[in-house]
Amino acid sequence: MAFVEKPLKILAALAIGLLLSGLTAAAVLSFFIDPNAYKPQIIALVKEKTGRELQLPGEIDWSVFPRLGISTGRIVLNNTRDFPDRPFATVEKSEIIVKWLPLLRRQVQVSRIALQGLHLNLIKNNQGLVNWADLMALNQAEAGKNVDLDEARQAPEKNADARTDFAVNDVRLTQASLDWDNRQSGKRIEVRDLELKAENVAFEQPSIINASFRMTRAGAQPLHSFRIASELTVNRYFDSFNLTGFELNYLREDKTATARSLAASLKAADMTYDRVGQSMKMTGVMLDSGELHVGAELSGETMIDHPAVRGSVAIPRFNLAEYLLQAGLALPAMQNAKALTAVELQLNLLATAEGITLEKIAGRVDDTQVKGFASFRNFARPETDFDLQLDTLDADRYLPPQLKKEKPMTTPGIALAAALSKLPAETLKELDIDGNLSLSQLKINDLTLQDVRLRITGKQGEITSTQAIGRFYQGAYDGSLSLSLHDDDGAPLLSLHENMDRVRIEPLLKDLKGKSSMTGIMKLSSQLQGQGRTAKELKSSLNGKMDFQFRDAAVKGFNLQKIIDDVKALNKESAVLAPGGNEQTVFSEISGTAKLSQGLIQNDDLVADSSRFRMDGKGSANLNTDGLDYQLVTRLKKNRAAPADAEQFHSTPVVIHIGGTFGKPVYSLDVSALLTEKNKAKLEKLLDKNKEKVDKLLDKLDKKLGPGAGDLLKKIF
Structure with a gap:
């Protein structure tokens, strides 16, 4: 075996010698060559590629042994001439370290990538131009030159030998921040203490991701804090992503005297996205915030061509009034102190770029059961369709206490007109609605109405409704309402037709006024026109005619x-x-x-x-x-x-x-x-x-x- 061992020893010694020679040469180069001398070339290259000015006031340093690495001091990338008052990005320190030996195996193993003190200034000017538009255009142009990923997927064997594996042991982003300045709207958002840590970043392998940051509107409360943790797996073609054990924690802190803090967490057992199949799936989704618990199972299809997400959502019973109070949204005083203290909901949803549809709604608000569906299309100018069925609704419990004794003589049509008229003029003009609402029993202003049906349509400031009460104090009621708004400063114009037949006047007056000065059976028809935003204004403007009859x-x-x-x-x-x-x-x-x-x-x-x-x-x-x-x-x-x-x-x-x-x-x-x-x-x-x-x-x-x-x-x- 000596004749075999001797050549191997010679080859090993030769390899070690060559390696030591290379390392020695690299060390000598790193000692005698100053990377700072290449700053002008780097600045010129960035100018050529981006059209922006790069400043390198900090020192550039590099090392060769035992690891190949480079580090920088302060780096400043300026904005374009449209945004001259502040830089686009600054970095206080940066570092990248690469292992030597894996390079010999066509593997890039980065020990560490670190950015410290990154700060981004994102701006939209008064003309609506954003200060990263040129970079996005450059990126899209470069992306067009890249290899077609679909083509690469179809020939994995062919590309296997030429493929270079890539891995990063540790990615760190520390002390980062971001400012968003929307000069069109006057809103400014500040992101501070942005931290990111990613471990074992490699293709086809789970990477551990942790991130956190704080966000607030400039000079205002509250302060919003976020923490994110998950395992992320990405394939080498960047068209398949998987998040396992995803968790997002949120905390709102408000130091004003009347505010309360609010905490929430969003978890998902598994989240996947497949670009080739254009599919998405989220399982075990759970949102928790105080008494509120929302569970969901979601899936998506045609996510690139025509995104559509569908799934089921369930909200167990919780105290909505208390939750809103914790969220800083105190409800107005209501006649019943227990109003909105027992709410639960189940539904199926379908969300697309055009709108959201809620199907198989089954819920409860206090003592009222709700069923039906609703859809909301065209987010720019919302179009709403609904068909809801309620069993028993006591609307009085949700009215302000002072209204309990203030019960003026009115009709269902006038009350509906007054409710619609309270909406802002712009809302009425933009309202696009087509819906049906039915109630087995409705109690409002101490009046008890049974078998209530409402159909309402509205578009471009023209709203019409038909309403019917199958059992209205042993009689019946039907009516129609037309509401029109074409003047921004004027109150809505209404046209109202109503009919009541076989209505028992004594119990009606008792419920409305607490006592009755009359008994009998009433028949009433009216054709009225008016203008106003409240029941009082509407009644004071009413014109028209009516016929009435009381029997027995x-x-x-x-x-x-x-x-x-x-x-x-x-x-x-x-x-x-x-x-x-x-x-x-x-x-x-x-x-x-x-x-x-x-x-x-x-x-x-x-x-x-x-x-x-x-x-x-x-x-x-x-x-x-x-x-x-x-x-x-x-x-x-x-x-x-x-x-x-x-x-x-x-x-x-x-x-x-x-x-x-x-x-x-x-x-x-x-x-x-x-x-x-x-x-x-x-x-x-x-x-x-x-x-x-x-x-x-x-x-x-x-x-x-x-x-x-x-x-x-x-x-x-």
């Missing part, structure tokens, strides 16, 4: 028939005034029409029919003040000689004035209208015989019809 009605607070009977009792020698009983006046029907002008209802054809009298009336009702000013003329019916005979009336009218408000009407009797010469003579004859009864009647009139009624009779007599 009773007006509470006075008994007209009993008053008439008491007066008639004076004609009888033995008459005794009937004791007080049911203080209401019954009508078989009340009907009429009305015209509206600036919120004032004028009615001149009121007819109220009873079994023993007929009442004709005219007057006004003010929707702005709820005030009433009516005069009712009542005539007693004569007994018919035969059922087929025409209705006959006594000549003496009973005139009643109605004042006060819808909630508190005040009735008074015009006694002077009763006193024809014939009646006056009869009464004078009876006064002496029935003084005690008359005094009792006058006292009763004072109590029931208001102070002064008895005095008026005394003056007349």
